[in-house]
Amino acid sequence: MKIVIIGSGNVATHLAIALKKAGLPVAQVWSYHYVNAVQLANQVGAQAIAKLDEVDHQAALCLIAVKDDAVAGIAEQLAGFKGLVAHTCGAVPMSVFAGKFANYGVFYPLQTFSKSKALNFDDIPLCLEANSEASMQLLKQVAIKLSNRVLEVDSDKRKILHLAAVFACNFTNHLYALGEQLLEANGLEFDILRPLINETASKVQHALPLAVQTGPAIRSDEQTLKAHQELLLQHPHLLEIYRTLSESIKKTKS
Structure with a gap:
């Protein structure tokens, strides 16, 4: 062939x-x-x-x-x-x-x-x-x-599949890059996040993502959320992303 x-x-x-x-x-x-x-x-x-x-x-x-x-x-x-x-x-x-x-x-x-x-x-x-x-x-x-x-x-379902893949892969990788920038600006290495990234990916091999969501937004830790946002006041683009994702996590609690 x-x-x-x-x-x-x-x-x-x-x-x-x-x-x-x-x-x-x-x-x-x-x-x-x-x-x-x-x-x-x-x-x-x-x-x-x-x-x-x-x-x-x-x-x-x-x-x-x-x-x-x-x-x-x-x-x-x-x-x-x-x-x-x-x-x-x-x-x-x-x-x-x-x-x-x-x-x-x-x-x-x-x-x-x-x-x-x-x-x-x-x-x-x-x-x-x-x-x-x-x-x-x-x-x-x-x-x-x-x-x-x-x-x-078929083409209709593949469009949805591709869209879901953008959320699960491309957006996630972009968030890694933003995390790297925050670390680098403060004298820290991205390597310190790798075990966390690996464990997060490992969890969803055995459970649905919503069931293993962690972090201050899912726990409604308002003081921590506020403190994080204060750290981002000089980075309005990152602050907007942080607020949007935190609100999304709160709204999608199991």
């Missing part, structure tokens, strides 16, 4: 490496920057291509792993591709491909990816959607070789 990867970023890189590891070698890699395509192609033994019109139309599957806003434009340039085309985005509907391809779908891995951090695809949920049963079967054929968690998720 010939597979083409469109993109060379975090998702494209991990996906290409996982495909090769699973015995599904990537035939071609395209990127906005040819040097990046060459770098990824060399990692997985593929051909780097500089233009989208060089995509092999005999390939069975073309996976578009680029930022959300770029998918529609890439699809326009690939119009007429005879194999199955799928994007890897959480928030882009499958309908972005309607009228452009006969066979299309979505191959969305629900995970946070960084090139510098190796991942085991076995437990990564792969959320699939396709415009036909034949297209779905091809996506599943690939997915089950990568992961033990393969699900059919």
